[in-house]
Amino acid sequence: MKRLFFFAISCLALGCDSAPQGSIPEVPAGDPLAEPIADLKSSDPVKRKAAAHILGDMGPQAKPATERLIAALDDDDAAVRTEAAWSLTRIGSNDKALVPYLIEKLDDESEETLGTAVIGLGRIGPDAEPAVPILAELLQGGNPLVQRLAAEALGEIGPRAAAAAPALKAALEGDPGLRRVAAKALEKIGPVAAP
Numbered sequence: 734m735k736r737l738f739f740f741a742i743s744c745l746a747l748g749c750d751s752a753p754q755g756s757i758p759e760v761p762a763g764d765p766l767a768e769p770i771a772d773l774k775s776s777d778p779v780k781r782k783a784a785a786h787i788l789g790d791m792g793p794q795a796k797p798a799t800e801r802l803i804a805a806l807d808d809d810d811a812a813v814r815t816e817a818a819w820s821l822t823r824i825g826s827n828d829k830a831l832v833p834y835l836i837e838k839l840d841d842e843s844e845e846t847l848g849t850a851v852i853g854l855g856r857i858g859p860d861a862e863p864a865v866p867i868l869a870e871l872l873q874g875g876n877p878l879v880q881r882l883a884a885e886a887l888g889e890i891g892p893r894a895a896a897a898a899p900a901l902k903a904a905l906e907g908d909p910g911l912r913r914v915a916a917k918a919l920e921k922i923g924p925v926a927a928p
Contacts (some may be wrong), residue, residue: 765791765794766788766791766794766795766797766798768784769783769784769785769787769788769795769798770784770788770797770798770801771784772784773785773788773798773801773802773804773805778808778809778810778812778813781805781808781810781813782810782812782813782816785802785805785813785816785817785819785820786816786819786820788802788820788824789816789819789820789821789823789824790823791824792823792824793824793825795820795824796824796825798824799821799824799825799828799831802817802820802821802824803817803821803831803834805817806818806821806834806837806838811841811842811843811845811846812845814838814841814843814846815843815845815846815849818835818838818846818849818850818853819849819853821834821835821853822849822852822853822856828857829857829860829861831853831857832854832857832860832861832863832864833863835850835853835854835857835861835864836850836854836863836864836867838850839851839864839867839868839871844876844878844879847879848878848879848882851868851871851879851882851883851886852882852886854868854886854890855882855885855886855887855888855889855890856889858889858890858891859890859891859892859893861886861889861890862890862893862894864886864890865887865890865893865894865896865897866896866897868883868886868887868890868894868897869883869887869896869897869899869900869901870900871883872884872887872897872900872901872903872904872911872915873900873903877907877908877910877911880904880907880911881910881911881914884901884904884911884914884915884917884918885914885917885918887901887918887922888914888917888918888919888920888921888922889921890922891921891922891923892922892923892925894918894922895922895925897918897922898919898922898925901915901918901919901922902915902919
């Protein structure tokens with residue numbers, strides 16, 4: 734509940750409540766996007782996952798499928814959610830409008846989906862600032878890989894992740910892999926992270 738409240742306040746303050754730009758509700762039948770977009774609605778999870786993968790492979794050309802992939806982040810199948818998150822980061826990896834959707838996935842039951850969301854937030858960089866408190870929480874325990882990914886994402890957010898400096902400094906006491914990534918993140922955050 735505390736996370737949701739902080740997220741809502743952060744989004745209001747930083748303006749991350751807008752919908753993704755460039756979304757097109759329908760694509761013409763002959764368009765190469767038409768079939769994979771239609772397949773995202775298939776009853777077969779394997780087909781939905783494959784469709785998300787195909788759209789991700791198309792890169793920025795698949796931008797019109799963004800809204801459908803965002804909807805796929807809530808799919809019942811974890812593999813589809815994970816592939817949708819990967820695809821979104823490959824289609825518009827620096828689109829700050831994706832931040833609230835990726836933040837939602839930081840609570841996903843699938844560690845793969847969670848990890849993919851963390852990586853996506855890192856790729857967005859400074860505009861992913863609303864995720865900083867949750868990423869800092871992820872440093873404090875759980876899966877060591879998720880901890881490293883969170884530290885790396887905080888580093889990619891850069892100086893805007895200064896609020897996570899105490900958590901990153903505490904992570905310097907963790908396993909060697911986490912220490913290395915946390916030290917790099919503190920370096921990227923810069924002097925604002927100094928004591």
